[in-house]
Amino acid sequence: MSGLRSTRSAANSRVTLLTTETKPDVKPDVDANGFTSLRRATRSTTRPEPEASSAKSTVDLSKYSYAEPARKRVKREVKEEDEPLVEVKDEPVSPARKRKEKAAYLPAREKAHPEPPKWREQYALIERMRAGIDAPVDTMGCERPRTMRDLDDKTLRFHILISLMLSSQTKDAVTSQAVMNLHESIVGGLTAATLATAPESTVADAINKVGFWRRKTEYIQAAARALVARPDGDVPQTIEELCQLKGVGPKMGFLALQAAWNINAGIGVDVHVHRITNRLKWHKPPTKTPEDTRVNLESWLPPELHRPINPLLVGFGQVICLPVGPRCDICLLGQQKLCPSRVTVNAANRKEIAYRFTADRDVKREIEETKPKVEIAYEEEEEEKLRPAVDEVDRVDKLEGEATVDAISVKIEP
Numbered sequence: 001m002s003g004l005r006s007t008r009s010a011a012n013s014r015v016t017l018l019t020t021e022t023k024p025d026v027k028p029d030v031d032a033n034g035f036t037s038l039r040r041a042t043r044s045t046t047r048p049e050p051e052a053s054s055a056k057s058t059v060d061l062s063k064y065s066y067a068e069p070a071r072k073r074v075k076r077e078v079k080e081e082d083e084p085l086v087e088v089k090d091e092p093v094s095p096a097r098k099r100k101e102k103a104a105y106l107p108a109r110e111k112a113h114p115e116p117p118k119w120r121e122q123y124a125l126i127e128r129m130r131a132g133i134d135a136p137v138d139t140m141g142c143e144r145p146r147t148m149r150d151l152d153d154k155t156l157r158f159h160i161l162i163s164l165m166l167s168s169q170t171k172d173a174v175t176s177q178a179v180m181n182l183h184e185s186i187v188g189g190l191t192a193a194t195l196a197t198a199p200e201s202t203v204a205d206a207i208n209k210v211g212f213w214r215r216k217t218e219y220i221q222a223a224a225r226a227l228v229a230r231p232d233g234d235v236p237q238t239i240e241e242l243c244q245l246k247g248v249g250p251k252m253g254f255l256a257l258q259a260a261w262n263i264n265a266g267i268g269v270d271v272h273v274h275r276i277t278n279r280l281k282w283h284k285p286p287t288k289t290p291e292d293t294r295v296n297l298e299s300w301l302p303p304e305l306h307r308p309i310n311p312l313l314v315g316f317g318q319v320i321c322l323p324v325g326p327r328c329d330i331c332l333l334g335q336q337k338l339c340p341s342r343v344t345v346n347a348a349n350r351k352e353i354a355y356r357f358t359a360d361r362d363v364k365r366e367i368e369e370t371k372p373k374v375e376i377a378y379e380e381e382e383e384e385k386l387r388p389a390v391d392e393v394d395r396v397d398k399l400e401g402e403a404t405v406d407a408i409s410v411k412i413e414p
Contacts, residue, residue: 106291106292106294107295108295108298108299109295109296109299111299112299112300113283113284113296113299113300114300115300116280118338119280121338122280122333122338122339125332125336125338126313126316126333128332128357129316129320129331129332129355130312130315130316131356131357132355132356132357133315133319133320133353133354133356133357134319134354135314135315135318135319136172136318137172137311137314137315137318138311138315140172140173140175140176141172141311141314142160142163142164142167142255142259143160143258143259143311145159145163145176146176146179146180147159147179147180147190154234155189155190155191156260157234157260157261158190158191158192158224158234159183159190160235160256160259160260161223161252161256161260162179162182162190162195162223163179164248164255164259165219165223165247165248165252166207166210166216166220167252168211168212168252169210169211169212170210170211174209174210177209178206178207178209178210181205181206181207182195182203182206185202185205185206186198186202186206192224192227192228192233193224193228193233195221195224196221196224196227196228198221200221203217203221204217207220215247219247220247222245222246222247223245223246223247223248226244226245226246235256235260235261237261237263238257238265239254239257239265239266242257250266250269250291250294251268251269251290251294252268254266254267254268254294255268258307264303264306264307266294266306267294267297267298267301267306267309267310269290269291269293269297269310270290270310270314271290271317272313272314272316272318272321273293273297273309273310273317274287274290274293275317275321275323276313276316276321277297277313278293279321279339279340279341280333280340280341282296282297283296297309319353319355325345325350326345327345327350327353328342328343328345329345329347329350330347330353330355332357332359335359336359
């Protein structure tokens with residue numbers, strides 16, 4: 001069977017050559033009238049069968065496999081030398097090193113820290129701001145547990161101690177609720193005896209909202225057992241005995257003495273007091289721990305301020321002098337440029353704070369008014385009230401004197 005094949009001429013590209021080729025396996029297209037189409041088929045309709053003699057080629061991959069190179073072994077000559085034998089003694093294994101126990105509290109400074117300049121003006125402004133704000137410590141602080149109603153003095157002191165032990169790394173509202181939960185969930189109420197024998201699960205469920213509640217569950221029950229073992233079963237009255245309780249540090253000890261026993265043995269320095277006094281540059285160099293802050297403050301701060309400085313600065317730090325993003329826009333220290341750590345604050349993007357203080361009065365004038373001149377003014381005021389009566393007595397005496405002179409002169413004239 002022949003077919004047509006067209007090719008271009010190599011001599012002239014315009015010339016097309018038609019040739020015929022024989023394709024035995026391709027049948028020409030024949031229409032109904034018997035005419036054969038001369039068009040070349042574009043593709044073959046059948047595929048040539050592979051020859052029977054051709055076999056599938058296989059590739060030997062064994063020659064491409066990886067083989068580690070052979071290593072040459074070198075024989076080394078070992079020279080044996082006579083060495084004296086050393087007797088090995090069986091030494092006991094040293095136990096694990098214990099952490100060095102820190103002192104309960106740092107001793108007082110040998111030399112007092114110098115008084116910071118303008119600290120009285122700063123303290124007076126903070127007092128004015130604290131009087132104009134409502135802080136959580138004012139209503140839910142450790143000194144005022146919500147369970148204080150209808151409690152005897154001994155139980156109240158124990159509630160204050162438990163509140164202080166739960167307050168670390170915890171907000172005042174959460175601490176107050178945890179003490180209330182303990183008082184309501186423990187059979188017989190919250191006392192040293194009932195807490196010492198209460199199931200651990202009951203105590204844990206009551207305080208599981210405070211920070212590190214698992215550890216504090218162990219601490220408060222251990223403290224309760226220690227108090228029960230005391231002869232009086234009451235909260236200790238010395239800082240040394242309080243710091244011996246598990247989980248009680250110097251800050252809690254001094255605050256417990258002040259709130260429970262009304263004993264002013266030192267300053268209770270927490271994170272707020274430590275942060276604010278360093279922001280005010282009251283320590284040179286800056287202190288790194290609350291204990292360093294306490295030692296510095298106790299060396300120069302008047303003793304009558306050792307107790308009120310804690311709630312004063314704690315409330316100030318909870319509302320205005322925040323740890324992150326302090327509200328320097330409403331702080332009187334920043335407005336009067338008495339705070340060296342003040343920053344610019346965009347009040348439009350901050351939460352509104354309710355406060356009742358203004359900066360219309362001069363802080364220097366307030367300090368002068370707090371000095372003993374107030375008593376002098378009071379005496380002058382009383383003197384002004386008594387002055388009319390004194391003047392009247394002087395006038396009467398003068399009239400009597402004049403009358404006496406006239407009478408004598410009349411008698412002498414005749």
